[in-house]
Amino acid sequence: MPGQLYKAAAIVGAAESNQIGFLETPVTSLQLHIEAIRNVCDQTGIPISRIDGVFSTGWSTELCEHLGIKPKYIDTTAVGGCSFEMHVHHALAAIYSGIIEVALITHGENGHSARKIGNGGAGNYARGGGTQSPSHEMTVAYGLAGAASGYAHAMVRHMHRHGTRREDYAHIAKVSRDWATLNPRAAMYSRKKHPFGGPITVQQVEESRLIAWPLTILHCCMVTDHGGAVLVCSPRVARSLRTRPVWIAGAGEAMGHGNMLEMEDFTATSARQSAEAAYTMAGMGPADMEMAMVYDSFTITAAITMEMLGLARPGEGHLFWKDGRAAPGGSFPVNTNGGGLSFNHSGMYGMPLLIEAWRQLSGTAEDGIHGDPGKQTRARSCVVNGTGGSLSTTGTLVLVADD
């Protein structure tokens, strides 16, 4: 008897770039991708705008940005030459589950041209654009260095639009530190653990040194070492284990852009779309959430995200921290581990979000050492939102505790 995914999807067209082989005029990987995509869409009659899932071994968001599309399923599985067969498998599952209808699996690799125009002839497994990404070409001259330099532009636009002041966002850093002082694992748990650890004031956040105005260093996450893993299992396996399951009620993903140059609205992220997908899958909404774990690479990231998740009106995300709702003992706990601002942030903070959300909803958020008052909340549901790139990509989960 066939499995559930038997004939759940079909390959409906296949095409190549305009030229293949040992090309005389060097081309970039990106150009090869785009030509092949244009050709397969012409062949099938499917408009590029109907593609709602993108699978490539490159930086798939960069390909989407170049095409001007914003799919709701984005996959960059890159494990060598077999990746494309795996992409078909992943697309099959995504189509079967009803998340997408049109999956683009795309390849562009200038193995020959790269010997002339760079990248050592190794091809471009890593990035869609290879060494010749036009977004890089048009931004590299202007001195931006690291995430803070870009995110500061979003903060200025957010302040401009909503009439907020930097101090409004400083409360996010202060309250997150309060949570960290309840978490012995947090890098900024105490002054004993780190010379700059322990409680901080809004004034200290404001007066710390400038990184990229208006962001001071205490508006920015740390850069630490961190490793983490989670396991996701079927209900049958989940029920058989000694741990308490936390159920995935909803999930969604979305992208706005790759490069900040392409950010349409500097006061919004694609979390509005990824959250909507997650809430819809869960049959729940913002009002059903009892806590949140949101990416806080910077204070502004957390503020905007609360707005995108439907928890606050535009321009009012920061009020969760300013009025104490998000704080220890507050009515709506947020970032109970101390966040990327004060717990840990190694570069990609999405994993710590998952770990803390599981701990809270499985009732294991207490470390049970040092006799601390602790950070375990009574929340039974949690919205988790990761933000990637330069406010570029988002993944939202709605998690609920076991009955």
Add this chain to the structure above:
Amino acid sequence: MSYHKPIPPKGTHTLPFWEGTKAGRLMLPRCVDCNRVHWYPRHICPHCHSMNLEWIEASGRGTIHTFAVQYMAFGGWAQEVPFVTAFIDLHEGDRMLTVLRGVDPKKPEEIRVGAAVQVEFEQADESTFIPFWRVVDGSQGGA
């Protein structure tokens, strides 16, 4: 040449832009089919997905969409902190990143979102002229 900051690598489809800068012209890609300008340069129109693209000479005018003042930078830019970066809304449509001229980085509260700016070009090496934008709005003063 005394230019010590990053010089962009030149792509295979962006040469008309770089040729334009040598003559003091700001060239932008426009879609022949839907008539819309886009930035950065694509192989395909990100609005209508036509591959029928052309280059037009832009006015070189725009306004500040948002900005920030950089206190941490690397390489040649490290010697120039603080400096003001900005995203410019182009008169013809879409947006460009720049380092802003004609503003005081120490007085960010005096820099106005929406202020008018004009493009200018700085020679970085024999074949590269990099566009920068200068505030021309009277209320900004000059530097």
